Amino acid sequence: MPTTVPMSRTRAQSFDDLVLEAVEAVERSVSDGRFSDTRLEGVEFAVEDVPGEVTGYDTDVLEDRDVPLARLLPAQSGSVGPKPRIIVYRRPLELRAHGSEELSALIRSVVVEQVANLLNVRPEEIDPDL
Template sequence: MPATVPLARTKAEIFDDLVLDTVESLERRYAKELAGVEFAVEDVPPELNVYDSDVLEDGEVPLARLLPGRPGRQELPPRIVLYRRPLEFRAMDREDLADLVHDVIIEQVANLLGVDPDELS
């Protein structure tokens, strides 16, 4: 393909952009509260027999996970992980996927901050 022709974006790249759009919007409004919070995307959730309350599920299929972090000597920052394939599977089109990604991130950030999701929307 010639260098002048733009390459098509993959589903993963499009998904990453949707996540970044929501995260950047939240960080503009809640920079202090979200300082140090990591956001990640994995294609599919890990194989676990039972999921803890930190996992946002839809019919026993994990959509996202909040890892609250761990202070101390081996400090781990809070982390929100979205699972791309289950979210894509539930969306009818790109606009629907954008809304779903936004809602899932809002829900997980609200859990992390201990606020109602409506306060963040």
């Protein structure tokens, strides 16, 4: 089967596509004028299969029943160090969704919540449908 055919994509690749769609939708929402001086330029988005070992969670982790779904690693203030990074965890999200539409909605919700946390706004300000 040719690699351009959707059925040849792995679950991980399909998940990555859903994250990319969610990020693009959030970027459009943020850049539509509601956040005139706040943009997502320089924010990195990543997908990891599962969260690493963490002893305690802070507000940077979005979790469900003590299972991390995503994590925000903010930039270090006053430094030229790493840029802000939002990590979405594939397996915990896949296990909570029943079907691709529900997974897509869950990913979008998680991305919106983490971006809202980064921008210090309510998620509804980025996506009123939440």
